[in-house]
Amino acid sequence: MTELNVNNRQLRADVDGDTPLLWVLREELQLTGTKYGCGVAQCGACTVHMDGVAMRSCVVPVSALPATAKIVTIEGLGQTRLKVVQEAWAELDVAQCGYCQPGMIMAAAALIAQTPDPSDDDIRSGITNICRCGTYPRVLAATRLAAQRLRGAGAAR
């Protein structure tokens, strides 16, 4: 039995230890917003946060997670940063097919957490997720917009 803290809930899943976190989230916890795209940490569709840092969950065996690890998925709403990023995404109508977008949003939110005022080059180098539809220009613009808003929110506090 594996214990996990996901989206601020303490959960248990009866899986083999070599099962990647991605499949525990998707099939045991029914958190299917985290997507399977490649299984080899290339595409980033499976991006989640572990202790605030972006992580590709498709290659992380659930047994390798530290007992104290706090996992946040795209379903982890109510978290200010994620919400602001999602709103920027909606405002700029970023998504096309949408399949890679949860991973993109998770990557962008983590990037902004580490680099609150990212340059375009920071975003280009920092978000390496694959989108086949070609939403990159709007991903760039929406990440900039979300970062700007979060800086504003920080200043207001």
Add this chain to the structure above:
Amino acid sequence: MSAAMDASVGHTMGASRRGFLKAASLAAGGLALEFTLPAMAAMAAAPVAQAPGAAPSPEVTAWLLVQSDESVIIRIARAEMGQGTLTGLAQLVAEELECDWAKVRFELVKPGVNRARARVWRDMGTGGSRGIRGSQDYVRKAGAAARSMLVSAAAQQWSVPAAECSVDRGTIRHAASNRTTTYGAVAEAASKLTIPENVVLKDPSQWRIAGKPLKRLDTADKLDGSLVYGMDLRLPGMIVALPKACPVHGGKLVSFDKAAVMKMPGVRDVLQVDDATVAVLADRFWQAKRALDALPIVWDKGANASVSSESIATMIREGLQGDTPFVGNRQGDAKAQLATASRVIEADYGTPFQNHAPMEPLSATVQWTPQRCDVWAPTQVAEAALAAVADAAGLDIAACEVHPMRIGGSFGRRLATDYLAMAVRIARQRPGVPVKMMWTREEDMLQGRFHPVTQCRLRATLDAQGRIAAMHMRIAGQSITAFVNPKAITANGDATVFQGLLGESAEGQFGYEIPHLLIDHAMRNPHVRPGYWRGVNTNQNAIYSECFIDELAHAAGKDPFEFRKLHMAKRPKHLAVLQAVADRAGWGKPAAKGVFRGIAQYMGFGSYTAAVAEVTVKDGQLRVLRIVAATDPGHVVNPQQVEAQVAGSFVYGLGAALFGGNTVKDGAIAETNFDTYGVMRLYDMPAVEVIVMPSGGFWGGVGEPTIAVAAPAVLNAVFAATGKRIRQLPLKDTDLAKA
């Protein structure tokens, strides 16, 4: 059941209970009877939520329902895979309906229902950039007819002439008596009226909803992870199946050692699917994947086991010479002119296989019983999918249904129905059990329907003024039609290989007037299965013709833009987009130091496109900095979505031309994942400025046409920067540091 989660039982139960209630309210809350689904599946297939207790809402027409809360549900028959057709079609219906756009929702049509209702929603196929242009006429008429019926219903209640009533955003008004009512209030009465046959459509200049940069209708559930894609679907009692087919196309499955994996956790079965495919069935994806990787399989790779990219290239190269009966465009006598010309400019080009590699790998969930077969799956061809399902299910088509789902990218891959038939063949062996077949990325890479492999030999001669006097373009290589629909190959070959190279054509006219022109094709079909890949044959045809035109401009000592113009006097629409990108990019004015430009134009899928690329090449490293692209699709339904499609075209087209390309080794595709099949990432993305310039009078496509100019504009800029012609793609195979 391995999903024991003590602390989260409530959470899990809650999720499925909410799903059930949502589905139940859908079924009970007034959706048309035909759209009622098994409870859980309704969540995925019918994203329309309805307030509990809302009054039943009859169809006004088959295309739309108006609910008592004034929300309008517009039915969408074409597939939505990211290209925005769903929103565009809804805009066209809503425009004529004159409803409140803020209250518009959507619902996906099912092919079995379409069939049962005498194809009231007509063609459900979504390919060839036809989603909007192929249905704009009848969906606008559907909106106009419904408006007429709703107004008539109000007028009848008031006993006034309908002509005296006006509509504004779903509110009907009779000015003379100062009475108003709403669509929701008269929808039931309207639904009983006869659908008018003749309706007058608005002139596009009067549009208020169509033609506007409205936000997509299908975004919210993509941003919070709640959209259930085919890969995400979960039905009660469901098991998963992971297939593996012979990596050499045409090869066979000889045997597999089921006993070696049956004791692995979660494994339910290992079974033969067809003569080339084995599948592992398990409770969970990871369990199935582990067992599939461990499964000893013996293949008979057949006659193609030693085929390589090199052997395919040799076979195709042979088609570059000699005669061929397959002619796409002939003016004058190019061969005779070239035979006597004092100077012939000649070049050979080649483009590789490309995989679609949509972000969502292929999947289908099937529940088969001896009486009925239901399939929940993303597909671009719902009606063909239904036929394929019925065939594989061994059932009457009336006993089958395909529940189309919103698609996580497709680009043409799901125009094929191979994966649907495969899923049904698996589920037939587990009667009554819902089986979700999922392809691994590796399976997607190996069992694609690849962009066809071709080469091209171009020969031309110039006249005394430096114009093209004669040109022969010989394309050799693979025909998609020969694989997909061999009966369509006639004595004239496969006409579709000439996309964008035709004489008079509303779909894809060649952009230049050349007195002696011959464009012909020598079919050479390797065993790797081809398919329709976003842009299809315009991709390589534009690379060949637009890069060679650039070579001819150089040979003539002329500016590439001015040289093109010399041959475009009778192609005003082709020229208009070319002029637009030249003007915007500052063509003819110096670029920044170290920055070089390339230009290209092409017509495909009924639309005119052009691009200027700005690049740098430093230490052999190409960077594409800026793209200026223009498109004239005749009419534009949503300019910001057109802009998104054009920008996306450059991601897809440049990703393939620069980083992609599939190779063949020992008969099989060698690239098995994104670590070896290169795609464009954010780091590589140029700034794309899009000029949307509809000239009216025709309806062209949007999703595909602009891809054609992506690669040639960049390759021509690379020549400007380096003096080097890249004639074999992908560009990653060329070392730009070597002069």
